[in-house]
Amino acid sequence: MEIERKFLVERLPENLVHYSHIEIEQGYLCTSPTVRIRKAGDVFWLTVKERTLSTSTAIHNREEEFRLDEEAYNRLKSKCDGRMVLKTRYKIPVGDLTAELDIFHGHHEGLRIVEVEFPSTEAADAFDAPQWFGADVSTDRRYTNSFLAFN
């Protein structure tokens, strides 16, 4: 079970280059449930996500990940609908948690979204966002990666 919140970015943290980052390419075979392939650096993944009910401000998903080899990735890539989503993901510490800052490339060049994953619904509800975070878009489907692949 994945519990996360998603925000726009008011301003980028300084010295981004000092944080670990990875190049991501991903695409979708299906969006309900989400059937996603992702290349992160040199590692290939298939992820299936089921949206489950939520009573808090956070997103709750069942998420299952499977490793792919490059051949399987390319086979599934050829079956994707919409465009491939391209972004650089930075991992930035926020207290005891880690923010994942995505800076998009290609069709959505310049778009910036930051996500935080929480150990519990209570932690998600209690999260005090840093100054550099912008509006909470956890429930705004226009900022889902699957929406971005088609729009």
Added chain:
Amino acid sequence: MEIERKFLVERLPENLVHYSHIEIEQGYLCTSPTVRIRKAGDVFWLTVKERTLSTSTAIHNREEEFRLDEEAYNRLKSKCDGRMVLKTRYKIPVGDLTAELDIFHGHHEGLRIVEVEFPSTEAADAFDAPQWFGADVSTDRRYTNSFLAFN
């Protein structure tokens, strides 16, 4: 984790019509890992299976299942490689366990395979197959459904 053994069928059990059965259609988006869609009766599934190492006679898989609606099923069906596999599956009690007897239709009309799932590797190794079971083909890839979809 799924632990199962697979056999050919020496002769069909009598009065098959008395056992519960369901019509299955399935196909493959990828075979390594296995990314399978299945229609069983009126219910649609996406299943991803990772083959894991085994030291016994049984097959060990990590298997994750997700419900699909008919629209998602048809979308993914259009992306399948090979042929759709068609079969009638009968559930037949064998002691405390349940045998799943598949009688194939279409391209493999008449092929019969029976599978038993076990609670442990020990139970799989100790299984005393009924008289109506034929050769153990647990490790023979020609009898995997994904092989049958392409051959």
